[in-house]
Amino acid sequence: MARPKRPASGAVRYVLDGELRTVEGGDPTRTVLQHLREDLGRTGTKEGCAEGDCGACTVVLAELDGNRVRYRSINSCIQFLPTLDGRALFTVESLKDRATGALHPVQQALADGHGSQCGFCTPGFVMSLFALYKTRAAPDRAAITDALAGNLCRCTGYNNIVKAVQQAAATLSQPAGATK
Ligand code: FES
Numbered sequence: 001m002a003r004p005k006r007p008a009s010g011a012v013r014y015v016l017d018g019e020l021r022t023v024e025g026g027d028p029t030r031t032v033l034q035h036l037r038e039d040l041g042r043t044g045t046k047e048g049c050a051e052g053d054c055g056a057c058t059v060v061l062a063e064l065d066g067n068r069v070r071y072r073s074i075n076s077c078i079q080f081l082p083t084l085d086g087r088a089l090f091t092v093e094s095l096k097d098r099a100t101g102a103l104h105p106v107q108q109a110l111a112d113g114h115g116s117q118c119g120f121c122t123p124g125f126v127m128s129l130f131a132l133y134k135t136r137a138a139p140d141r142a143a144i145t146d147a148l149a150g151n152l153c154r155c156t157g158y159n160n161i162v163k164a165v166q167q168a169a170a171t172l173s174q175p176a177g178a179t180k
């Protein structure tokens with residue numbers, strides 16, 4: 001898989017919401033979560049356990065894989081900032097339609113299906129489902145539970161979340177590589 005070479009300066013370059021960002025001379029052990037919350041003020045991505053176990057900090061990375069774009073969810077609390085280089089990053093703030101303000105279909109599905117209570121885990125669930133939305137048409141229950149395997153919720157009991165996504169599965173179908 002070919003990725004753009006790191007610039008000689010060691011700067012990290014990545015795309016966020018369609019804009020190229022460059023981070024110069026940062027601490028290589030700074031996490032993506034720290035960068036988002038502390039440097040960019042994007043506090044929609046939550047810190048729960050800070051050790052890769054709860055999924056509250058889930059974001060999505062996109063990268064070229066041959067001729068297609070591959071989307072995958074990651075735990076931003078254990079992902080170091082330099083690993084963003086040459087990739088596109090999506091956070092929960094990326095999903096709302098900028099023109100209309102409409103929620104993304106996966107957000108709407110959770111809202112309609114009462115898939116959120118206190119809401120702390122919700123951005124992480126949304127991002128795992130966004131990765132699923134980008135990679136799999138009409139996901140079945142097994143695919144949905146698989147996609148959510150790394151996300152913990154202490155309020156909903158998961159049933160409403162999975163049911164909401166199942167009910168909306170038809171609208172959660174989109175060819176990989178599309179932008180919304
Ligand atoms: Fe729990 Fe990142 S904060 S997995």
Ligand code: FES
Pocket residue numbers: 115116117118119120121122152153154155156
């Ligand atoms: Fe409260 Fe999931 S809605 S932790």
